[in-house]
Amino acid sequence: MKKTGTELTGVKEIARRANVSIGTVDRVIHNRKGVSEETKNKINAIIEEMDFRPNKMASLLASRKILNFAVLIPAVSDETDYWSYPLNGIKQAAEEIRQFGVIVQYYFYNLDSKSSFHTAAEEMLQNEPDAILMAPSFVEESIGFTQKIRELELPLVFINSDLPDQPGLSYIGPELYQSGKLAAQLTSFALQKPDKILTINIATGLENNHHLLRKEQGFKRFFEDSGLANEVITLNINDTKLDPTEKALLPALTAEPAIKAIFVTNSRVNVIAEILAKHKRTDILLVGYDFLKKNIDYLITGQITFLICQRPKEQGYLGVMALYKHLFKISEVEKSTYMPIDIITKENYMFYNG
Numbered sequence: 001m002k003k004t005g006t007e008l009t010g011v012k013e014i015a016r017r018a019n020v021s022i023g024t025v026d027r028v029i030h031n032r033k034g035v036s037e038e039t040k041n042k043i044n045a046i047i048e049e050m051d052f053r054p055n056k057m058a059s060l061l062a063s064r065k066i067l068n069f070a071v072l073i074p075a076v077s078d079e080t081d082y083w084s085y086p087l088n089g090i091k092q093a094a095e096e097i098r099q100f101g102v103i104v105q106y107y108f109y110n111l112d113s114k115s116s117f118h119t120a121a122e123e124m125l126q127n128e129p130d131a132i133l134m135a136p137s138f139v140e141e142s143i144g145f146t147q148k149i150r151e152l153e154l155p156l157v158f159i160n161s162d163l164p165d166q167p168g169l170s171y172i173g174p175e176l177y178q179s180g181k182l183a184a185q186l187t188s189f190a191l192q193k194p195d196k197i198l199t200i201n202i203a204t205g206l207e208n209n210h211h212l213l214r215k216e217q218g219f220k221r222f223f224e225d226s227g228l229a230n231e232v233i234t235l236n237i238n239d240t241k242l243d244p245t246e247k248a249l250l251p252a253l254t255a256e257p258a259i260k261a262i263f264v265t266n267s268r269v270n271v272i273a274e275i276l277a278k279h280k281r282t283d284i285l286l287v288g289y290d291f292l293k294k295n296i297d298y299l300i301t302g303q304i305t306f307l308i309c310q311r312p313k314e315q316g317y318l319g320v321m322a323l324y325k326h327l328f329k330i331s332e333v334e335k336s337t338y339m340p341i342d343i344i345t346k347e348n349y350m351f352y353n354g
Helices: 007-018 022-029 037-050 055-062 082-101 114-127 140-150 176-188 208-225 242-255 269-277 293-301 312-327
Strands: 067-074 102-109 131-134 157-158 170-173 195-200 232-238 259-264 287-289 306-309 334-336 342-345
Touching: 007 022, 007 037, 022 037, 022 082, 067 082, 067 114, 067 312, 082 102, 082 114, 082 312, 102 114, 114 140, 114 293, 131 140, 131 176, 131 312, 140 157, 157 312, 176 208, 176 259, 176 287, 176 306, 195 208, 195 242, 195 269, 208 232, 232 242, 259 269, 293 306, 306 312
Parallel strands: 067 102, 067 131, 131 157, 157 170, 170 334, 195 232, 195 259, 259 287, 287 306
Antiparallel strands: 306 342
């Protein structure tokens, strides 16, 4: 009798036809509890129709081999809760695949400390993971670490930011350059011909923050391609705290009174919003990133005009599931999965579930 696809692909097809999860199909195949009689009968009928023989999955589960997935991402900090969102997605995926013998271990580093990245990365390798999910915030350090992972022949998935010319199993996150171009287009609608725009990168070790610089490049390219006369000025601030940022921003605004829009290339747009509010600068359009509480507060008051969001929780979830699908040979993993570019305003933020 004819079979269609591999056995594990068969599990996926059964789930699709029955309109249930792969986990539900697995519970029926292995006679586990937690599935209604109606659903069980429906799945068994499809299994019989497909003449499906789940020997491969049964053998894999019977071996009871434990797989260790390692997650290397920035820690949640007092300055930004951004990384709580990918972490929630990662934990959701971890819970879903735990029944298949997958253990997810977490390693966190400080975004202000390259040494903390080294420490967390080395600890992770010492524990001999079977697969790795990583957010490569420090480019040079991440490239060196990626080379070690390649030598060990471990599957590697990047989230939030990719690495230039560094192969991995998959990248799941924003298309950085295009999101910068979108921010520029939003900004351009509010500008007059003599108005200037200030692009602000706020991070320690900016030379290593590839994801910020790619957004800035996309932003500038939009104005170049559009033939608009508005000048784009860049301000790099190598300290993420409020006082140093204020000391850098205010002279720039004084020196360039024609600045009527500011684009912040990461989630720290709320720091700029706080400074502008303090100095009663309501004449400047402000665009930045991410659906964080502080950002939403300033969005509601109108100090921030637009937030660009790219579903960080979904990035974390899909990253873990990509490793799971690859190691269990469920399906081919896309080399790149770009998140939708969502535009959030004070009129629609209450409906957003990113």
